[in-house]
Amino acid sequence: MLSRARRLLPRRDDYAGLKQSWRRDVLAGVTVGVVALPLALAFGISSGVGAAAGLITAVVAGLVAAVFGGSHVQVSGPTGAMAVVLAPIVALHGLGSIALVTVLAGLIVVAAGVSGLGRAVTFLPWPVIEGFTLGIAAIIFLQQVPNAIGSPAPPGRGTLLAAYEVVAQVIGSGDWSAALNTVAVVVFVAVVMIGLPRMHRGLPASLIAVVAATVLVQAFHVSVASIGELPSRLPAPVLPSVDVAALRTLVGAAIAIAALSAIESLLSARVAATMSPTGPYDPDRELLGQGLASVASGAFGGMPATGAIARTAVNVRSGARTRVSAIVHSLVLLAVVYLATGPVAAIPLSALAGVLMVTSFRMISAATVGQVLRSTRSDALIFVMTAVVTVCFDLIEAVEIGLVVAALFALRSVARRSSVVREELPGPHRPGDEQIALLRLDGAMFFGVAERISTAIVDAEHPHVTVVIIRMSQLGMLDATGAHTLAEITTELESRGITVIIKGVQPEHLSLLANVGVFDSLRHDNHLVGTLDEAIAHARSHVMTA
Structure with missing residues (x-):
């Protein structure tokens, strides 16, 4: 606990190399x-x-x-x-x-x-x-x-609706006298911010644009709203x-x-x-x-x-x-x-609006947007949905909805890679092998695929099966729903007189399978085996004695 507290607090090595880099x-x-x-x-x-x-x-x-x-x-x-x-x-x-x-x-x-x-x-x-x-x-x-067109935003409106109403009001009234001054300031600031870095990357383009716009507005007595009075010291x-x-x-x-x-x-x-x-x-x-x-x-x-x-x-x-x-x-x-x-108070609001408008475009990388849209259809949908919800509704809701949709697509992808594969017994065929079903669980067995896997294991097309071997060595993910479904499958097969042998349980799955009763549903403790050869030999012994 003490070491963790030290890690969270300022320390001397925060300024390592300061002598060389100050x-x-x-x-x-x-x-x-x-x-x-x-x-x-x-x-x-x-x-x-x-x-x-x-x-x-x-x-x-x-x-x-x-x-x-x-x-x-x-x-x-x-x-x-x-x-x-x-x-x-x-x-x-x-x-x-x-x-x-x-x-x-x-x-x-x-x-x-x-x-x-x-x-x-x-x-x-x-x-x-x-x-x-x-x-x-x-x-x-x-x-x-x-601010860009010199008209106050209507109260109680969302950002998108407020912007639309302001523009519609100016267009509807046909009175562009107030808007022309502010739009001119915005355009000037945008031109300076975009053009100046092309001449010299080291210049603070946004500050130069704001200072130049303020000087021009004051020099030509252009009627635009400014920041107004600012405190000359920090408040207590x-x-x-x-x-x-x-x-x-x-x-x-x-x-x-x-x-x-x-x-x-x-x-x-x-x-x-x-x-x-x-x-x-x-x-x-x-x-x-x-x-x-x-x-x-x-x-x-x-x-x-x-x-x-x-x-x-x-x-x-x-x-x-x-x-x-x-x-x-x-x-x-x-x-x-x-x-x-004093000088800062004279900065026009429309100049700051121009700074933010240019900044908003710089936040967007066209290359990144193209990469997301070209990646997969599900990722492109998540990207577009998150952006639309952010603009139209709420930022936090956008992240929440994006996470939920991304999780659903991820679960669907995992579910598609999950399957039950019926395999042939290795080696030469022996009498009675047709009564043994060797099933391999691939991918994941969780709440999204448990029912489908259950249907595939309890196969009505092979009515003469008396022994089922379930291979779990290839199973990567198992949750409580999947383990419970496996327990129900084992119990159901055993109730029909079909012996179930489970082979190759992963160490991380042992406690979960035990807690939900999978091992209790087996007829004998020796029906939980570690190798395929051991499982097949045990299955054949059951067929021979049947």
């Missing part, structure tokens, strides 16, 4: 901080919590997750997926609920890390992950449509007051946020581990760090945090090797809070 770590941290600034502001606004909350989250949660997390190069903060989940919570429960739900979700993630649930993300199928990512990208884009940490009635209504939302935080953070850390030479990550410690980050963020007035795949990728590509880079990223953003909130 310059690269500091430079990477500054680069990520510059990239993260417009994203933090944009995700805070799109969630409904506000730009200040997004900035606070990037500072506080980014710092805590960097110190306590399980990855050396992970960068944490507000993300598009979290903004998508928070928006309906703000609309339904009000802005005052965010602090409580953030802290509660953080505690749930901490509990998941301490209890060792970090490796559960490996059970998420690839088509579910990619469908989830595609759905989130679509929602991020759709969320920005109202205050734990939210716990109202039992409010807590009951927010538990479901907190569980959904915690699930999303855990999934996205672990996926991001896993991607970072494949990109970086710093080695593997600790999934349980990563959950602990992300949970503590959300608790701290909620105390300072921020929003729930997760590992951010895009910012983590920038961190790795910029040469980060230790946690110092993520710490520096938070300090850069902290400097913005204390030194530059």
Whole structure:
């Protein structure tokens, strides 16, 4: 227990090699901080919590997750997926609920890390992950449509329906005067973000695009909505007051946020581990760090945090090797809070909408989508279904439905490879061999195929059989339903006067077969044998004495 606690806490070797890499770590941290600034502001606004909350989250949660997390190069903060989940919570429960739900979700993630649930993300199928990512990208884009055309989103509507109604209202009214300014800003930002990296990959395209758009809007006095006033310092940490009635209504939302935080953070850390030479990550410690980050963020007035795949990728590509880079990223953003909130407040909302729209397209890999769609029909269906449910209904429900459908397809695939094969007895034929049925169980015998295997074993086409040998050495999977069915088959055959001999039981199946009564249903203990020769010799002895 003590060694496990040590593994989950910060230690000296978290900063191994810092003497050699500190310059690269500091430079990477500054680069990520510059990239993260417009994203933090944009995700805070799109969630409904506000730009200040997004900035606070990037500072506080980014710092805590960097110190306590399980990855050396992970960068944490507000993300598009979290903004998508928070928006309906703000609309339904009000802005005052965010602090409580953030802290509660953080505690749930901490509990998941301490209890060792970090490796559960490996059970998420690839088509579910990619469908989830595609759905989130679509929602991020759709969320920005109202800001992009300068029209407020109708309250109480889903993301897809709200975007449709805003566009339909502008088209129906024919009044494009307000929309032209905001659309022009969005197009300008998109052009800069797409074109600048082609000229020089090292430039922070999103920040340059936002700064240039802000300067042009101010210089030409373009009438567009801006971020507005931001705090010039971090607020004092205050734990939210716990109202039992409010807590009951927010538990479901907190569980959904915690699930999303855990999934996205672990996926991001896993991607970072494949990109970086710093080695593997600790999934349980990563959950602990992300949970503590959300608790701290909620105390300072921020929003729930997760590992951010895009910012983590920038961190790795910029040469980060230790946690110092993520710490520096938070300090850069902290400097913005204390030194530059005035200029930041003038940033047009439509400029941030442009940043998020371009970001949503960058989240989608056309090559990956093509690979999923070309893989198998079942995986393609899972991918499409997860994406559609994510956009039209709910993110967590999309993952749940995707997992269920993937499990059903997996069970069907296993069931198809499961069979009962009737074999000829080896060697020359002997008198009475026609009364012996040699049956081999292949693949798996579980609840999905137990009835079909039962029908194949109890074969009405061979009425003169007096001895049945069931070979189980090729059986890979056996569950309680399959074992119980085998016990019923043995009992039924023995009741008809047919001797059952079971051969080659796998060691891992012995206790299960014994517990459900398979061995008790055999006529004698010596009808459980280890080799095929022994089973055939015993069967022939029964035929000769019959």
